[in-house]
Amino acid sequence: MGITKAKSVKGSLQAEQYKSQEIKESVFLHQNKMTGETPEERWDEMRTISELNARIQNPFIENVISPPEQYTQNFTDKDWTDLAKNYAEKMGYNENQWDAYLHKNTDNPHIHLSVNRVGTEGKTTINDSFIGQKSQKVMQEISRERGWKNAQELTEDKKAEHKTALLYAMQDSTSWQEVEKKLNS
Template structure:
C-alpha cells in the first residue's frame, strides 16, 4: 500500500476537487464534522483553522492507495476502517478530518483531509517529515492486514518483468519480436532513441504491465508525469540496453548462418 501526505494552505477549490462528479467519489467518514457538501465541509474546517492566526499551512492532505487487487475487493466498511486506522496512527486524534473515496482510476484510493488546528486553536499535527511518516504508516497498516507493502509489490513486478524480458530476448532476433512476445505475456515494451549528429541510437526502454498502460492520448497530465512501468535501470541496474541489443544481433547472425549452412 502507498500513502502520501503533505501540509497545505487549503482552499475551497481544493475541497471541491475532491468531490468533483468525474471522480466517482464517495464520502467514507467524517470526524467531528457534519457538513453535507464540499462547501459546508470546507467552511467547517476553515472556521476552526482560523482560531490559529500564526500557522500558515493549517491542513494535511493525504492519499492512501492499497494495491489494485486488494482495493477492488474492499467494502465500504473496509475503507472506513482503513481511514480511521490511518488517521489514528497519523495522530489526528479529535481534530476534524474526512475521507473521500475516489473510484475513477484503475486503483481506488482515499483522499483524507485533516485540520491541524484543534478546537482550542492549537496546532496538534507536526508536519516535519510527514511524507516519510505516512509511508511508514502505510507499511504498518499493510503488515497488520497481511497485505504486501509497496516495496514488496514493486519488487515482485520487477522480478517478473526481468524474467519475461530475458526469455523474450533469448528467443528473438529483433526488437519487434521481443515487443510481440512481451505483449503476449501482458507487458508493453517502449523503446527510446537518441538522435545525435544525424544518427539515431537506441538508448533505453520502459516496460509497463498492459493492465496499467495507457497511450499518451488517453492519459491526463498527472498520469503522464507519474510514468507507470519501469525503466531497465529500475528493473535491474546491471541490465543494459546495448547488451540486450547485441544479444538480438547475435541471435539474428546465428539464424542467418544456420540458414546458409542448410
C-alpha cells in the same frame, strides 16, 4: 504496500469541492468532529476552527492513500472507510477535524483525506515536520498488519515471475525467435 502522500497546505473551498466531484466517481467516506452534510459546510467548519490560530501558515494536511490494486479490487465502501479511519488513527488525527473521500475514476482507486491541524482550543495539535515520511511509515505498518506486500516485495515477485517465464521459454528452444514466440504466447 500502498503509496501515500501527506503535505501541509493552506486549504480552500475549491480543494474540498474537488474531492467530492462526480467526475471523480467520488464517494464520501467519513468525517470526524464535524456535522456538515456538504463539502461547503464541512469546509466552513474546518476553516472556522483553523482561524482560531492566526499564526499557522498551513493549517491543513492533505493526504492521499493509494493501496495496491490487487489488495483493494474487492473492497466495499466500508472497507475503504475502515482503511481511512485506521490511517487517521495511526497518524494521530482523531482529536482533530478530518474528512475522507474515495475517488474511483482511476485504475487505482484512492482516498483523499483532509485534516485540520488546529484543534478546537485554537492550538496547533498536529506537527507537520516530516509528515510525508510519517505517512509512509504508517502505510507500511498498515500493510504489514493486513499482510500486504511492500513495493520491493512486489517487484521481486514480478522479477521471479519473469525469470520463470524466460527459463520455461528457453527450454527446448533452438533460437531466440523460438524463445520470443514462447514468451509472447
